[in-house]
Amino acid sequence: MSPHLLPVRLALAAVTAWLLPSLILANIVMVGDAFTANGPDADMISAAATAWIAGPVMGLLHGWPFLLAAFAGWALLHHWKLASAKTAAGLGLLCGLAAGIVLSDANGLGVETGWLFAAPVIGMVTGLAVWWVAYGTGAKEQQA
Numbered sequence: 001m002s003p004h005l006l007p008v009r010l011a012l013a014a015v016t017a018w019l020l021p022s023l024i025l026a027n028i029v030m031v032g033d034a035f036t037a038n039g040p041d042a043d044m045i046s047a048a049a050t051a052w053i054a055g056p057v058m059g060l061l062h063g064w065p066f067l068l069a070a071f072a073g074w075a076l077l078h079h080w081k082l083a084s085a086k087t088a089a090g091l092g093l094l095c096g097l098a099a100g101i102v103l104s105d106a107n108g109l110g111v112e113t114g115w116l117f118a119a120p121v122i123g124m125v126t127g128l129a130v131w132w133v134a135y136g137t138g139a140k141e142q143q144a
Contacts, residue, residue: 009133009134009135010078010134012133012134013074013130013131013133013134014071014130016126016129016130016133017067017070017071017126017130018056018059018060018063018067019056019059020125020126020129020130021059021063021096021099021122021123021126022055022056022058022059022060022063023052023055023056024122024125024126025055025059025122026051026052026054026055027051028118029047029051030044030047030048030051063099066095066096066098066099066123069095069098070091070092070095070127070130073091073094073095074091074130074134077091083131083134083135084131085128085131085132087131088127088128088130088131089124089127089128089131090127091127092123092124092125092126092127092128092130093120093123093124093127094123095123095126095127096119096120096121096122096123096124096126096127097119097120097123099115099119099122099123100115100116100117100118100119100120100123101116103115103116103119104116
């Protein structure tokens, strides 16, 4: 990979690691609201807009420990030249599992235990997306 393009790809991967879980969670909340409501109304539309705006902010405020752990993991994987799709999925799964444990009702936060199962999947998807942004499409062509 070209040395001058690597920092840009890694910066975009970091932004992906921050935004993707927040936006996925915002969409899950919106879909859940849509299934429990009688139909679209002004409250649902404003809730959707709020979720898309507040999701990334809340993701940064509450998700920074998981982002920090993921960034440290990525730095080590990159340094040891072990960054692959499998390791990305594993790192995302572990960070998602940690987030799911924190979000689950076991810690008294009043959130459903379903997050314990959804969060690792969201983490794995995020890990694969981060790997794809940092090392995936276009990386082979840039090495030439």
